[in-house]
Amino acid sequence: MTTVLLTGAAGFTGGAVHRRLRTRGVELRLLVHRRPPAPDPRARLVRGDLTRPGTLRGVCDGVDTLLHLACAVDEDDPRACDLVNDRGTAALVAEARRAGVRRIVHLSTAAVYGDGPHSGAAEDDLVPAPVSAVSRSRLAGERAVRAAGGVVLRPMFVYGPGDRWLVPHLARTLTALPVTVDGGRARLSLVAVEDLAAAVAALAAADWEPVPGGEVHHVGHPEPVSVRDLAAALTEHLGVPAAQADITYAEARELLGGRPRALRHLALFGRDHHYDSTGIWRRTGHTPGDFATRFAAAAPWYRAHLAPLAPPAAAPAGPTEEGTP
Template sequence: MTTVLITGAAGFVGSAVHRQLRGDSAELRLLVHRRPPEEDSGARLVPGDLTRPDTLRGLCEGVDTLVHLACTVDEDDPQACELVNDRGTVALIAEARRAGVRRIVHLSTAAVYGEGPHRGAAENDLVPAPVSAVSRTRLAGEGAVRAARGVVLRPMFVYGPGDRWLIPQLARTLTALPVSVDGGRARLSLVAVEDLASAIAALARADRAPVPGGEVLHVNHPEPVAVRDLAAALTQHLGVPGPQADISYAQARQLLAGRPRELRHLSLFGQDHHYDSSGVWRRTGHTPGGFAARFAAAAPWYRAHLAPLAPPVAAAAGPSESETP
């Protein structure tokens, strides 16, 4: 029987991947740090801490496939990013190589490409240029995975049930500051969490031919979503106020002068950030759902879990890069 080890199985993406794989014939092992998954699948729970390599020794013995989804996304704590995303990944991959793990699937982020605009770039078209501790350390962790002939997945923005960052923060931002930038024309790569999980699960399964070692794959819906359409969906399904005014990108930069984090968020949502993701769907045979249908299906979860939408304007920064996968 194939044995699959999943890290980050209690998280947003990890719990969706866990659900996808638990019906397979494979034996599942889940690395547990702070909390176990909410759903009991009968998987074997193994303790470990990516910040303490000594706790990872022997973790991968008998494992055929490693699905590494765990990371930290706290851009205010560069040290934690270094310990988990970089050094922790390096230590975990070293254990996988020592144990002879045959297949490694690692979740990173398209935020490693840094500032845009990016329009339809394929995996080899851009040189990564990360601009935060989160993306720098996630890129560094990718290096160990690719050296071990694993596959690296780079989604941009992930949404759906379990998302406590992207849509909630965008909703708070638009509530506090209901304006659009350049008419909301910027287009973004999004992927529903269930579609991302399906791609990860397909690449992890033993009955599928492995992706060529060291390859990077974008994992987003083939069609980007315009920011105005994203905002309209929040208005329709979540009652978020629509824009009351429109300003130019240059005006927005002037308004946010001296606020580097907010300027970073502006660059993410005020400029195109979309990537060619055709390769992953061709390899996995999965057809991702469209944004309108997927968001409508997720709306009840968002309505039940959104915090009160009344932050001070100064705190309304929009979804941060660290809040993407």
Template sequence: MTTVLLTGAAGFIGGAVHRRLRQQGVDLRLLVHRRPPAADPAARLVHADLTRPGTLRGVCDGVDTLLHLACTVDEGDPRACALVNDRGTAALVGEARRAGVRRIVHLSTAAVYGDGPHRGAAEGDLVPAPVSAVSRSRLRGERSVRAAGGVVLRPMFVYGPGDRWLVPRLVRTLTALPVSVDGGRALLSLVAVEDLAAAIAALAVAGWGPVPGGEVHHVAHPEPVAVRELAAALTEHLGVPAPVAGLTYGEALELLAGRPRDLRHLALFGQDHHYDSGRVWRRTSHIPGAFATRFAAAAPWYRAHLDPLATPAAAAAGPTEDGTP
């Protein structure tokens, strides 16, 4: 039986991976810091702190696969990003190497490539150019994993039950300003959280060992989603106002001048950000579900949780595990 150590199990993506692994019958250990994960009497809880390397001693003993999904995405605290995403990852990977862990899988983000536009790039086609403290720290964390021969996963936008970033932010923006940019033509790489979890769980038990120089995989549905299709789904399933006016990208830049947070969102959602993800699905033999089907299935969760999630206070809070930029 494969023994897996999972970090970030209390988060959006980590929780989905946790549920998937429970179905696969692995010997599961959950690294816990502040937030306890969902109750799982079959899993062993391991208490440690990524910012205190001494607490990590022994956490990887007897482990076959390390799934490192924990991170901080608190843009307002660059020091915390460095401590958790960079140095914490390096310390955990160092402990995994000391313990002889055979497989390391690390969740990063395609936001390490910067603002774009990016159109169908495969792994290795783009030189990373992160523009935020979060993405810079996550790129530095990747290097430790790759040096150990591990696999780095780079999703762009992740949606589904538990999403506290992508859809709540779009709902808030479109409710306050129901306009489209360039007709909503921008194409985005989206992946449903259950499909991302399936890929991660498959890599956890696959028969591979360290790869010299490590590997990078984009993780998204093979077909990008146009912003107008995403906006239409928000209107249909969540009652978000449909756009009533349109702006060019240049006009939007002028309108948002002096508002860095809004300009960042414009760069993300107003331009193409889609990546070739064929390799990861061939590697894991998983077929991801179509956006229309997956979003419709997730809509009840969004309807039940949207109001508190869509407030500025919720968006400003720094979650400790996420797959978003």
């Protein structure tokens, strides 16, 4: 039986992968630091801190596949991002290699490509140019994984039960400012968390050989979703106000003034950010569900967990990782 070590099991994507792995017939270990994962009597808990490499000694002994999904996402704490996403990943990979782990799968982000616009680019088409502390540190962490012949996954926008970033931020923004930008024509790579988890779980259970230089795969639905259709889904299922006006991208930039974070989000949602993801679905044999079906299924969770739709200034700073860059 394959033995799998999963990091980040208490998080959004990691929790979904944990649920998937329960049905995949693997022996599961969960690396735990602060937050405990969902109870699982069949999983073995091992303790370690990515910021303290000495605590990782032995956590990979007897492991066949490492699934590294843990990350730091606080844009206001670049040091934590560096310690966890870059140095922590390198330390964990070093420990995996010492222990003879054959396969490593690492969750990164398509935000490593920067602000774009990007329209249908394949994995080899773009040179990474990250613009945030989170994305820079995650790109740095990829290097250790690829040097070990591992697989790096780069989703762009992830949604579904457990999402505290993407949909909540958009819902608050559109409630405070019910407008579209350039008709909402910008198209985005979205992936339901259950489909992302299915791809990770398939890689965990499969027997594959590492390749020199590793592999990189985008992870999004084959069909991008327009911001207009995404906003319409929020209106239909979550009661978010429909747009009352349409403005140009230049007008939106002027409206936002010199607020760097707001301008960053405008760059993400006001222009194309979609990527060719056919490789990962071919690699794993999984067929992702369409956006309309997946979002409708996730809507009850969002309705139950969305805080009152206060303006963004009164809410968390907005999406960074596990839903957006």
